[in-house]
Amino acid sequence: MNRYQAPLRDLRFALYDVLGVEALYARLGFASAQRELMDAVLEEGAKFTQNVLAPLNAVGDREGCTHDAATGAVSAPSGFKQAYAQFVDGGWSGLVAPEAYGGQGLPESFGVALKEMIDAANLAWGNYPLLSHGATEALKQHAEEWQRQVFLKPIVEGRWTGTMCLTEPHCGTDLGLLKTKASPNPDGSFAISGTKIFITAGEHDFTDNIVHLVLARLPDAPAGTKGISLFIVPKMKVGRDGVVGAHNAVRCGSIEHKMGIHGSATCVMHFDSAQGWLIGQPNKGLMAMFTMMNTARLAVGIQGLGLADRAFQNALAYARERLQMRSLSGAKYPDKPADPIIVHPDVRRMLLTCKALIEGSRLLAYHAATLVDILDHGADTEEKKRADELLGFLTPIVKACLTEWGVECTYHALQCFGGHGYIAEHGMEQLARDARITTLYEGTTGIQALDLLGRKIMQLQGAGLLAFLSMIEDFCKQHTDDPALAEFIVPLQDKARQWQTLTLEVGKRAATDADEVGAASVDYLFFSGYVALAYWWARAVAAADASSAASADFRTAKRETARFYFARILPRTLAHAEAIRAGAKPLLALDAALFGL
Ligand SMILES: Cc1cc2nc3c(=O)[nH]c(=O)nc-3n(C[C@H](O)[C@H](O)[C@H](O)COP(=O)(O)OP(=O)(O)OC[C@H]3O[C@@H](n4cnc5c(N)ncnc54)[C@H](O)[C@@H]3O)c2cc1C
Structure with missing residues (x-):
């Protein structure tokens, strides 16, 4: 049977420890968004989604x-x-809706946690x-x-x-x-x-x-x-x-x-x-509909995240139980007829890829949702302007990357089950099939990429990117003398510089040939997504180290997963950068009539 356990520990870590929503909500005037109430809502949400929906x-x-x-x-x-x-x-339907219309007026970014549980279930x-x-x-x-x-x-x-x-x-x-x-x-x-x-x-x-x-x-x-x-x-x-x-x-x-x-x-x-x-x-209907579409785009990104998490949870449980072959470096469980497959590096690669993408994505998406709250409830015009630019920039990244990673993770998780993942009994193939729609509706990945590069970077002069880069810079400055974080800060600063250079290079080419935007867009989107996640992983380690609620095991798990992310996932940016630099020519050289020969 396919199980789902709401990841309450990590949801709380994301909301309270990394994003500091308690202070944010107080500043934005959400009187009812108190810790006790939020914890109770998360608990109830977990029960509803696990027991009724799943x-x-x-x-x-x-x-x-x-x-x-x-x-x-x-x-x-x-x-x-x-x-x-x-x-x-x-009372779930009105959780984040305005009180004036019968809702409970809780913050949008808090509602995202409930949404993730619903989508996973x-x-x-x-x-x-x-x-x-x-x-x-x-x-x-x-x-x-x-x-x-x-x-x-x-x-x-x-x-x-x-x-x-x-x-x-x-x-x-x-x-x-x-x-x-x-x-x-x-x-x-x-x-x-x-x-x-x-x-x-x-x-x-x-x-x-x-x-x-x-x-x-x-x-x-x-x-x-x-x-x-x-x-x-x-x-x-x-x-x-x-x-x-x-x-x-x-x-x-x-x-x-x-x-x-x-x-x-x-x-x-x-x-x-x-x-x-x-x-x-x-x-002016399209503009009004865009309000709905932007909300829906963040929401579909969360769908990718929820599915990935459920698939990962099941793959992890299976990998701990399924006994096949011995570890290459000698039996790890000599009392058993074979070792559980979690000892094998390749199975760990798949599981850790899921874990790193899921927990990093959670921060990326939840942060984007806090920008919605700032836009709707903030009092400072300058802060709202910046939130608007950042949200516009992050929305296509959240929508496209989280859904593509949702597809990737459900496939990795299915693969961990071997042939048992392909048959219906374990429910893994359903998750992989369900995930596939998320990269298509609410604008395909290709269209999100065009929105990111064509509109948010080229037309709007990259205001959102600059805002995000300054978040990275602030964080790196803040931790510049922290030896425990140096292993993340140094490569993060390097990637941020590469991101800027790459953006300028693409902009230059696009100024003379519009097809360069379309040719670079999806690779640029993923490059951006992976660097954004590196930032959130560095912040996750810092927050776990600083959190009094985090156990030593929790801190170790965050740090080791961050190391895995920086060592094994972030290098994907190199391939994306190479592909971008190859330009439009290799894509456009072949005449459409010759494709089928
Ligand atoms: C299950 C499901 C539920 C849906 N729910 C809704 C709903 O509630 N309401 C609603 O209105 N719609 C809904 N849709 C429609 C969905 O949003 C569209 O299918 C989606 O936006 C893509 O449009 P299309 O299928 O016509 O593909 P097309 O627009 O024909 O695109 C085909 C391919 O060409 C690419 N492409 C198109 N133009 C460009 C370009 N300029 N540059 C680069 N690539 C391009 C696309 O990325 C795609 O890969 C749903 C679809 C499905 C399957």
């Missing part, structure tokens, strides 16, 4: 969702609806609240007050859920091509017509109503992305007074059969003059 993970994979072609109704797998009811009863189930969270953010920031009262409150309370309807059959990445139409109605609403595909949680049996956030074009809207508006289209019509009326002209035509996350309904949605309400300004 056992349903395999059920969801086996059963999948079902679609009734006659009515368009969709049923989630057994137990999913009941788990959602428990989630709502426990049951990624497919977690997609339903994930979409509601994204819709909450978009409505909070862009909707009119009546819209917030009518649509946001029920979502926060968990009575309704949200969706994000962007993709159409002919347009995924390139939303400028979208065709769904919106025509004004005499009562101020709009008639929305078109077909959206791949809509997560587009239809299900958890709640009576579903609030679709739909991108569509108004009559005479300019072509491309400048002519896209955002609309609220509820499944059941809702008036300005909040009274729920008849079924809207929205229907789920079918659901997709897919590689993983079978318990998450992926729907084709038909809008046939459905009643909708404009959110924000006409033709």
